[in-house]
């Protein structure tokens with residue numbers, strides 16, 4: 001109601017956060033591996049209908065990766081924990097290969113590294129992660145029954161913060177898994193990773209000309225998203241409060257078949273960040289909607305200090321806001337949080 005009133009008064013809608021009167025109950029976070037923003041410019045709404053529908057929410061094509069690294073796994077640690085690679089609270093996970101057996105986020109960071117699945121699971125949501133690369137096993141291990149921390153609030157939902165984890169190279173099965181998981185409980189948080197554009201980019205280059213292998217892979221992701229968007233449409237008509245965040249771990253093309261040439265070239269670090277839900281006002285630029293929170297960086301890649309652009313790691317904070325959950329607490333403040341007294345279930 002207040003939102004509509006502000007819209008009637010005219011001018012861009014300015015938020016400090018996403019305090020929804022009624023939070024969403026289900027959220028899907030999609031990470032498209034190696035998706036450059038200009039792929040959505042090169043491929044218009046006719047070629048990429050689902051991506052353009054998501055773009056019509058509150059979105060920007062000028063979001064950023066982590067400032068210090070443009071490879072897959074470290075940027076996903078950022079998306080799931082809200083932390084940079086470096087700095088006092090940094091997650092410190094710079095490797096981009098299958099993690100060594102037994103190695104967890106906590107071991108690398110030197111402290112327990114809570115993520116969005118901790119907050120969601122402790123508050124009773126069902127959580128799931130589906131990924132198209134095997135290295136995502138890092139998250140399943142780091143937050144499992146043995147390595148996840150005890151539940152901190154309300155009823156005890158246990159230490160295994162991820163109810164479901166699946167690595168699958170088949171995009172259709174990833175989509176089907178995500179679709180089922182979104183409906184597996186009344187409140188759900190699902191993270192879905194599609195690898196196809198990155199794989200095509202490495203084999204044939206980040207070539208944005210029509211019908212290039214890279215653009216075909218982006219269209220393949222779009223076709224999978226169409227399946228999910230159709231389901232979300234039907235669930236919304238049933239009254240389900242559901243939303244989607246879509247971003248990317250990095251772009252690519254420097255060098256042409258990669259994304260590892262330093263972090264200095266825009267093709268590697270400019271990515272989309274799209275927030276969409278039938279329950280949210282759409283049609284807004286993220287920077288215009290949140291002028292106090294983010295600063296449009298133009299073509300630059302700012303460091304971790306100073307005004308910040310929208311980054312893929314903001315997926316963590318925005319997801320929790322949309323779901324009406326508390327934010328992740330930085331490590332410095334974490335020490336002050338009283339722990340629940342251990343119960344038998346711990």
Ligand SMILES: [Zn+2]
Pocket residue numbers: 034072198202259
């Ligand atoms: Zn790659």
